[in-house]
Amino acid sequence: MTDTAFQDFYPDQLSYCYGCGRLNDKGLQLKSYWDGDETVARFSPRPEHMAIPGFVYGGLIASLIDCHGTGTAAAAAYREAGREMGTEPPFRFVTGQLSVRYLRPTPLGVPLELRGRIAEVKGRKVTVSITLAAAGETCASGEVIALQMPEAMLGTSPAPAGP
C-alpha cells in the first residue's frame, strides 16, 4: 500500500470536501491508497452513522463510495499520464454518476474496507468499480463515473466561508 493518501495530494482549495477533504475538520476525511492495481480505503463509522441500531445508514455508504471513486479516478489519471500524484497541473474529478447496490445490512462498529478497480479511463472520464466490505464480507458494491473537473474550477475557488 502506498504511504500518502490520494486526498493528501489535493491542492488546499480542493481539500474542503466533507467526505474526503483533509481541511474539513467536521468531515469524514476518507483516505485512499494504491494497493497494486486496486485502491483501498478504510473507514470507521461514528456511532451516530446508523440506519437502525447496529447497522450503517446507506447515505454514508454512498458517500464513501463516491469519495473513494473520485480519489481513485484522480490517481488513475496520474498513473495513465505517467505522472506522480501532486505534480502540476492537478487532476481532480467530480462525480457524474453514482450507483450503489446494497447487498446486505452493513454492521456498525467494525472498520469498513473499500476497494476500487479502474473499469475504464476514456479521455476526461474515469469509471471506477467499488466494493465495500465489513469483517471480510461484501455488503455493498457501486460504480462511480467521474469527470475531470474543468480547469476553471481549479485554483479559482474562494476561501470557504467557514461554519
Next chain:
Amino acid sequence: MTDTAFQDFYPDQLSYCYGCGRLNDKGLQLKSYWDGDETVARFSPRPEHMAIPGFVYGGLIASLIDCHGTGTAAAAAYREAGREMGTEPPFRFVTGQLSVRYLRPTPLGVPLELRGRIAEVKGRKVTVSITLAAAGETCASGEVIALQMPEAMLGTSPAPAGP
C-alpha cells in the same frame, strides 16, 4: 402538503437513521411529505457539507435522495394498501439500489428541494424517481429501489448503544 412528515410516523426503534431519524440528534432529520401525487422534502445543508467552497458535496445529495426515497416508498405502500400512515403493522423500507446523476454543481447556502414520484409499486418493492433542485434549478436526479424491511427487523432492534 400534508402536515406530518412520513418519518414522524416511524416507530421509535426505526427512528435513529442518521439521514432521517427524528431521534438521531446528530443526524440530518430529513422530513418528507405528500404534495398531491408527488412527495417533497426540503433541506438546508450545513456549511461543512461542501465539496469545494460554495458547492454541496455529492455524498449529502446521495444521502438525501436515499432517505427521501425510502420515506416515499413507505408512504406509497400505505397509500396503495388504503391505510393511514402510522397504523399497524408499520411499513418500513430499506434501499436495495440507489443511483444518482449529478447534472450540475449544487450551490451551498440555499435550501434544497427534493421531489419524489412513485415509478412502480410491485409487491414488496417500490421504485421512486427523485429530483433535487436548488433555487428552482434541477441539480441532480436519482432513483431508489426500495425493499420492504423484513418483519423480523421491525420491533426487535436493541436500543442504540449511544455515541
